[in-house]
Amino acid sequence: MADSNDILLEVTGLRRAFKLPTALFAPPRRLVAVDDVSFQIRRGEAFGLVGESGSGKSTIGRIIARLTDPSSGSIRFDGQDWLGLKGRALRDRRRDVQMVFQSPYASLDPRWRVRDLLAEPLRSYTDLRGPALLARGVELLEQVGLDPAWIDRYPHQFSGGQRQRIAIARALASKPKLLIADEPVSALDVSSQAQVLALLRRICAEEGLAMLFISHDLSVVDHLCQTVGVLNRGRLEELGPTAQIFANPQAAYTRSLIDAVPGKRRRQLQAG
Amino acid sequence: MSDPVLDIADLTLDYPGRGGMTRAVNGVSFALQPGQVLGIVGESGSGKSSIGMAIMGLTAASHAKIGGRLRFQGRDLPGLSPREWRALRGDRIAMVFQDAMATLNPVLRVGDQIADVFRYHRPAMSRREIRAAVLALLQRVGIHEAERRIDSYPHQLSGGMRQRVVIAAAIALRPDLLIADEPTTALDVTVQAQILSLMQELIREQGTSMLLISHDLDVVGDVCDSVVVMRHGVIVEAGPVEQVLSTPQHPYTRELLAARPQFGAHHAPEVQHG
Numbered sequence: 164m165a166d167s168n169d170i171l172l173e174v175t176g177l178r179r180a181f182k183l184p185t186a187l188f189a190p191p192r193r194l195v196a197v198d199d200v201s202f203q204i205r206r207g208e209a210f211g212l213v214g215e216s217g218s219g220k221s222t223i224g225r226i227i228a229r230l231t232d233p234s235s236g237s238i239r240f241d242g243q244d245w246l247g248l249k250g251r252a253l254r255d256r257r258r259d260v261q262m263v264f265q266s267p268y269a270s271l272d273p274r275w276r277v278r279d280l281l282a283e284p285l286r287s288y289t290d291l292r293g294p295a296l297l298a299r300g301v302e303l304l305e306q307v308g309l310d311p312a313w314i315d316r317y318p319h320q321f322s323g324g325q326r327q328r329i330a331i332a333r334a335l336a337s338k339p340k341l342l343i344a345d346e347p348v349s350a351l352d353v354s355s356q357a358q359v360l361a362l363l364r365r366i367c368a369e370e371g372l373a374m375l376f377i378s379h380d381l382s383v384v385d386h387l388c389q390t391v392g393v394l395n396r397g398r399l400e401e402l403g404p405t406a407q408i409f410a411n412p413q414a415a416y417t418r419s420l421i422d423a424v425p426g427k428r429r430r431q432l433q434a435g
Numbered sequence: 436m437s438d439p440v441l442d443i444a445d446l447t448l449d450y451p452g453r454g455g456m457t458r459a460v461n462g463v464s465f466a467l468q469p470g471q472v473l474g475i476v477g478e479s480g481s482g483k484s485s486i487g488m489a490i491m492g493l494t495a496a497s498h499a500k501i502g503g504r505l506r507f508q509g510r511d512l513p514g515l516s517p518r519e520w521r522a523l524r525g526d527r528i529a530m531v532f533q534d535a536m537a538t539l540n541p542v543l544r545v546g547d548q549i550a551d552v553f554r555y556h557r558p559a560m561s562r563r564e565i566r567a568a569v570l571a572l573l574q575r576v577g578i579h580e581a582e583r584r585i586d587s588y589p590h591q592l593s594g595g596m597r598q599r600v601v602i603a604a605a606i607a608l609r610p611d612l613l614i615a616d617e618p619t620t621a622l623d624v625t626v627q628a629q630i631l632s633l634m635q636e637l638i639r640e641q642g643t644s645m646l647l648i649s650h651d652l653d654v655v656g657d658v659c660d661s662v663v664v665m666r667h668g669v670i671v672e673a674g675p676v677e678q679v680l681s682t683p684q685h686p687y688t689r690e691l692l693a694a695r696p697q698f699g700a701h702h703a704p705e706v707q708h709g
Contacts (some may be wrong), residue, residue: 216594216623323479352478352650357694368704379623382653387694389704409699423628424698426653432681434699 170239171340171373174228177236179222179397196222197233198397204341204390210373211388211405213381213420219397220377227375229253234399235434236393241340258270258288258337265346267326271318277304277329278314282334288337303332309363324355333368342367345377357373358385381424387407393417438509440612441467441490445503448485448668451566456500459485461668462505467612469489472638474676474689475654477665483648487614490646491530492520497681526556529605531634533617535597539589545600546573546585552607576635578636595626602634609641616648630656652691656680664688682684 164206169302179197197219204210212220225231227238230246238245241259264270271280281300285291291299301311306327318326327347327385332340344363364387378384384391384405393401393409393416400414412418448460458480475483488494489501492512505512507528515523532538539548546569550567553565560568566585566700573581576599589597598618605613615634619627635658643699649655655662657678662670662697664687683689 215625353652353691353694354478357696360696364704379625381624382696382698385698385700420625421623421698425624425627425631425651425657425697426698428656428676428694428698429680430699431652432677 167276167332169205170203171206171208171241172245172375173239174203174223174227174372175237175239177223177238178256179203179219179225179226179233196227196397200236200392200394200397200399202392202399202402204373204375206340207367207371207373208381209364209388209389211376211384212394213378213384213391214394215379215420217396220394220395221345223373223394224262224377227341228260230262230341230362231259236363251419259340261334261337261339261342263327263330263334263342263344263347265391266350267318267323267330268350269323270330271326273318276315276317276359277309280318280329281314284333284336299336303335306335306366307332308358319426323351323360327355327359328350328415331359331366335370338370339372341373343375343377346379348377349378356383363387381409381420382426400413436445438672439466440469441646442467442506442509443504446486446489446505447500447502448482448489449502451498455477459499459668460489463663463665463668463670465663465670465673467644467646469611469644470638470642470661471661472663474647474659475665476649476652476655476662481665482668483595483665484616487530487616487646487648490612490614491528493643497654503530507592512573520646525552525610527610528609528612528614529570529608529610530614530616531598531601531605532620533620535594535601535621536589538601541589544586544588545592545597549573549600549604549607552604568607569603572607573600575637575691576600576603576606577629578603588621594622595605595630598622598626598630599633602630602637606637606641606643610640612644613638613643614648615645617650618647619654620651622651627654634658651695652680653695674703 177197177200181194181196183192183194183386185192212223214220226233280420281303282296285296285299298343300314304311304314309325309328349361351359360383366372376388388405391405392399393414395416400416401408408417409421412421444464446460447458449456449458463486469661475486477483485697489505490512494501501513501611512550549569549572553560553568573585578596578599579585618628622630647655647659659676661675663670664685666687672679672683672688679688683692
């Protein structure tokens with residue numbers, strides 16, 4: 164069993180409801196996007212959150228990243244009341260939790276050079292300036308497997324996979340303790356997917372970085388995450404070690420997700 | 436043996452660009468037999484989508500030059516007049532694209548967009564007949580409450596429902612050839628599985644042949660009878676799906692197979708604590 168020092172993130176009873184638009188005088192309708200969700204992420208652990216569109220998985224990621232607030236529930240991060248942080252204290256700690264989004268086409272400003280894209284988080288979260296800042300930028304590029312000679316290029320001069328590497332380098336700039344990756348490879352083709360996944364896996368191991376990996380792709384979660392939570396309509400249906408849950412799913416919903424994984428014919432052919 | 440639906444030999448496609456022509460497809464040959472499903476697999480830039488566009492006659496707008504043989508049911512496609520193209524497209528050959536939101540017109544009701552296919556290709560049909568046909572199609576592609584949904588706008592539907600509408604329009608006239616270019620890439624796994632099995636049912640029912648263009652060998656493996664693997668505009672490997680998946684010959688095919696983590700293999704690394 165992990166002792167309490169091993170726990171980086173502890174989410175308890177998280178709930179988020181949205182008011183839906185209705186006609187004037189019609190009774191208000193509410194959508195419960197996240198419903199009483201609790202889980203823990205240990206230091207250095209890759210935790211997969213799987214579910215269909217609309218299951219609430221992205222909302223959970225956004226709440227933990229403090230991009231939106233829950234309706235109720237509590238989060239402890241690194242021994243601290245994470246939802247209680249406000250203003251300057253929150254700004255100071257944002258460095259510890261960084262996000263990588265699905266589309267590197269949308270998340271990188273097309274008018275900024277790589278140099279500026281990397282300088283922005285470094286200026287916000289570190290004391291590095293001038294040559295030291297540039298040196299750290301170069302180091303980050305090398306860490307994500309990009310040629311530092313490309314530092315003066317613009318995002319459109321890179322492929323989708325390379326852009327996602329730039330987005331990952333930006334997320335690493337503040338030396339976070341938790342990386343939230345929301346469908347980070349869904350917009351990429353298979354070969355780039357494999358490279359970006361290998362990169363995430365290597366970086367998490369090198370840096371002892373924990374990761375909340377949000378995805379609808381069970382094969383990828385199976386490959387990357389030690390622990391998985393299966394989310395259905397805002398509720399956590401199943402939670403536990405990935406190998407165990409995918410080999411022996413208890414919830415009918417988990418079984419239906421597993422049935423939908425493409426590649427049946429290939430698995431049959433390679434099994435016998 | 437019957438005549439192939441699609442007969443492609445030494446196909447080349449050149450696009451004009453700065454500094455001359457760029458060859459997107461370089462000497463591609465394959466045939467698609469009636470009722471069969473053929474997959475074209477490759478990364479972005481492999482030329483796989485260009486082939487679909489050429490079959491649909493959609494490369495003329497980009498002033499692409501087509502070389503080699505491109506025949507549909509024995510007819511030479513590049514030799515068709517624009518009028519002959521319009522008669523063929525949407526009627527005998529139909530296409531489903533990745534992005535249903537971009538395929539559908541956001542300001543038109545979905546029922547009207549499906550009805551357009553009938554209005555254009557079957558001018559003798561009455562409004563009542565068309566509405567009945569559209570309703571039947573919506574029901575066939577698994578849209579609940581079709582009577583209500585027929586008057587919805589695309590943004591009122593989910594991504595999976597929108598793709599069902601696009602498929603309904605594509606199969607409306609029982610085409611002989613359906614080209615599906617990454618039809619499920621924008622959808623999540625469960626919806627992807629539903630849409631793929633719907634497409635399989637429909638083409639079996641109608642005897643339609645399908646060309647499935649995808650970057651995902653797992654999807655192609657589940658759906659197709661045979662597969663063509665493309666890279667940089669050329670075919671590196673082709674054959675029956677079972678053969679290519681179980682004994683890939685070309686290193687690039689092996690690379691593509693290895694790139695996709697196998698579900699159930701449990702590779703997740705242990706967490707180091709210390």
